[in-house]
Amino acid sequence: ERSSGFELKEQERVAIIVLVLGGRSYRNVAAIFGCSLGAVASTIRRYNKDHTFKVAPRVGRPKKVIADT
Numbered sequence: 145e146r147s148s149g150f151e152l153k154e155q156e157r158v159a160i161i162v163l164v165l166g167g168r169s170y171r172n173v174a175a176i177f178g179c180s181l182g183a184v185a186s187t188i189r190r191y192n193k194d195h196t197f198k199v200a201p202r203v204g205r206p207k208k209v210i211a212d213t
Contacts, residue, residue, distance in 0.1 A: 152183060157197045160187045 152160070156177060163173045170184045177184075191197065 150179075151199065152177070152179065152187065154197050157187050157191075160184055161191050161197070164188055 160173055160177065163176070164170065164184070168176075170181055170188070174181045174184045190200075
């Protein structure tokens with residue numbers, strides 16, 4: 145079982161999609177990869193919506209740039 149907050153590698157996301165499209169259950173795939181059912185569901189949802197294996201870029205406040213003096 146993985147810890148909370150981890151990110152699946154791209155090759156793992158591809159394998160998850162292949163297994164689910166091949167007929168495996170979300171629960172079975174989650175057990176194979178040691179991740180949560182939600183991680184499998186999110187991967188499939190993202191693939192169905194955007195047809196991509198990539199993770200969306202992070203959003204948030206840009207880091208403060210400090211000028212050299």
